[in-house]
Amino acid sequence: xxxxxxxxxxxxxxxxxxxxxxxxxxxxxxxxxxxxxxxxxxxxxxxxxxxxxxxxxxxxxxxxxxxxxxxxxxxxxxxxxxxxxxxxxxxxxxxxxxxxxxxxxxxxxxxxxxxxxxxxxxxxxxxxxxxxxxxxxxxxxxxxxxxxxxxxxxxxxxxxxxxxxx
Amino acid sequence: xxxxxxxxxxxxxxxxxxxxxxxxxxxxxxxxxxxxxxxxxxxxxxxxxxxxxxxxxxxxxxxxxxxxxxxxxxxxxxxxxxxxxxxxxxxxxxxxxxxxxxxxxxxxxxxxxxxxxxxxxxxxxxxxxxxxxxxxxxxxxxxxxxxxxxxxxxxxxxxxxxxxxx
DNA sequence: CTATAACTTGGAGTCGACTCCAAGTCAATG
DNA sequence: CATTGACTTGGAGTCGACTCCAAGTTATAG
Numbered sequence: 001x002x003x004x005x006x007x008x009x010x011x012x013x014x015x016x017x018x019x020x021x022x023x024x025x026x027x028x029x030x031x032x033x034x035x036x037x038x039x040x041x042x043x044x045x046x047x048x049x050x051x052x053x054x055x056x057x058x059x060x061x062x063x064x065x066x067x068x069x070x071x072x073x074x075x076x077x078x079x080x081x082x083x084x085x086x087x088x089x090x091x092x093x094x095x096x097x098x099x100x101x102x103x104x105x106x107x108x109x110x111x112x113x114x115x116x117x118x119x120x121x122x123x124x125x126x127x128x129x130x131x132x133x134x135x136x137x138x139x140x141x142x143x144x145x146x147x148x149x150x151x152x153x154x155x156x157x158x159x160x161x162x163x164x165x166x
Numbered sequence: 167x168x169x170x171x172x173x174x175x176x177x178x179x180x181x182x183x184x185x186x187x188x189x190x191x192x193x194x195x196x197x198x199x200x201x202x203x204x205x206x207x208x209x210x211x212x213x214x215x216x217x218x219x220x221x222x223x224x225x226x227x228x229x230x231x232x233x234x235x236x237x238x239x240x241x242x243x244x245x246x247x248x249x250x251x252x253x254x255x256x257x258x259x260x261x262x263x264x265x266x267x268x269x270x271x272x273x274x275x276x277x278x279x280x281x282x283x284x285x286x287x288x289x290x291x292x293x294x295x296x297x298x299x300x301x302x303x304x305x306x307x308x309x310x311x312x313x314x315x316x317x318x319x320x321x322x323x324x325x326x327x328x329x330x331x332x
Numbered sequence: 333c334t335a336t337a338a339c340t341t342g343g344a345g346t347c348g349a350c351t352c353c354a355a356g357t358c359a360a361t362g
Numbered sequence: 363c364a365t366t367g368a369c370t371t372g373g374a375g376t377c378g379a380c381t382c383c384a385a386g387t388t389a390t391a392g
Contacts, residue, residue: 008368009369010369020369021351021352022350022351024370024371025349025350028372029349037370040358040369040370041370042358042368042369043369058270058273058274060349061229061267061270062267062270062271062274063229066348066349067348088282091282092278092282094278095275095278098274098278099275101227101271102268102271102275104227104228105228105264105268106268108224108225108264109265109268112257112258112260112261112264115257116254116257174338174339175338176338176339186339188379190340190341191379191380191381194342203340205388206340206387206388206389207339207340207341207387208338208339208340209340231378231379232379334392335390335391335392336389336391336392337388337389337390337391338387338388338389339387339389340385340386340387340388341385342383342384342385343382344381344382344384345383346379346380346381346382347378347379347380348377348379349376349378350375350376350377351374351375351376351377352373352374352375352376353372353375354371354372354373354374355370355371356369356370356371357371358367358368358369358370359366359367359369360366361364361365362363362364362365362366
């Protein structure tokens with residue numbers, strides 16, 4: 001129950017798994033708020049700052065560009081999304097984006113599995129936006145089968161061709 | 167069915183959902199093999215080329231850098247992964263990468279849901295149980311993939327409090 | 333015959349996200 | 363007191379992945 005544990009930029013970088021330069025860069029572009037400084041001018045971080053950096057790393061891993069991460073942090077900082085309906089909308093929309101990304105990734109996994117299983121390749125990985133799939137948590141969704149042709153940028157015979165046996 | 171349908175670069179770009187410049191760029195960096203040319207020098211594409219480009223787009227969406235996509239295409243082109251055990255290993259490893267990415271994304275979705283549901287934030291997406299594994303050294307040169315140390319997402323236990331578990 | 337459109341090429345420019353550097357400050361150490 | 367090390371700053375450089383441009387060719391339309 002110590003008062004408040006604090007960290008140097010180096011310790012913070014280690015804990016969050018990113019470089020000190022990156023932390024300074026995030027502050028520079030104001031993705032992170034200006035960190036408190038000690039008397040000697042050194043940056044001082046607290047657990048919540050590390051959590052924020054971790055959140056950034058996590059979102060980045062989902063392929064979200066830094067600019068899109070901003071609204072998440074704004075909400076995060078305020079702990080009150082209800083007050084920012086616009087941000088909430090953006091977040092909800094990004095949630096949908098992520099959900100479809102999950103579907104897309106799952107298809108790639110299926111694709112790989114099929115290829116590896118039968119020693120053949122070729123056949124596209126259905127891309128894109130799919131209509132309305134719900135949420136759910138594919139914990140270990142073994143084979144869910146490559147989805148049927150749905151969306152598609154255009155009405156193409158693309159899906160035609162050789163189907164991977166099965 | 168006609169023998170072999172062919173497409174111009176523009177049609178190909180439209181079908182694959184990327185720009186013609188990007189197709190030329192991929193050829194320039196040899197991610198795509200040099201396309202056949204017509205008598206007038208124009209590039210000529212076939213369905214399989216479009217499939218390949220779609221595969222690239224799909225893998226890109228999973229956050230894979232172009233250089234890592236190469237081996238996939240090599241296997242794809244040969245339609246015989248069995249002959250390239252090394253490539254198969256890389257692909258398997260990328261499969262794992264994708265699976266963990268899915269977990270990561272699901273984490274973010276859960277995070278958002280919790281956030282939106284209770285109007286509070288804070289609680290990271292973290293590397294939660296990183297009690298005692300070696301941290302990734304900052305000296306890590308060029309590796310952006312998910313280090314094993316980076317994956318320890320909390321299960322949606324975030325409900326109750328916000329006290330970081332350590 | 334010219335204009336337009338669709339392509340070709342090599343190369344330059346852009347953008348996001350770092351990553352590195354030089355010069356300086358400050359605290360502790362030999 | 364000189365050195366070492368961890369930090370500070372502003373700014374330059376890098377890298378991946380495009381994106382745009384100028385100059386040229388070829389095919390078709392008016």
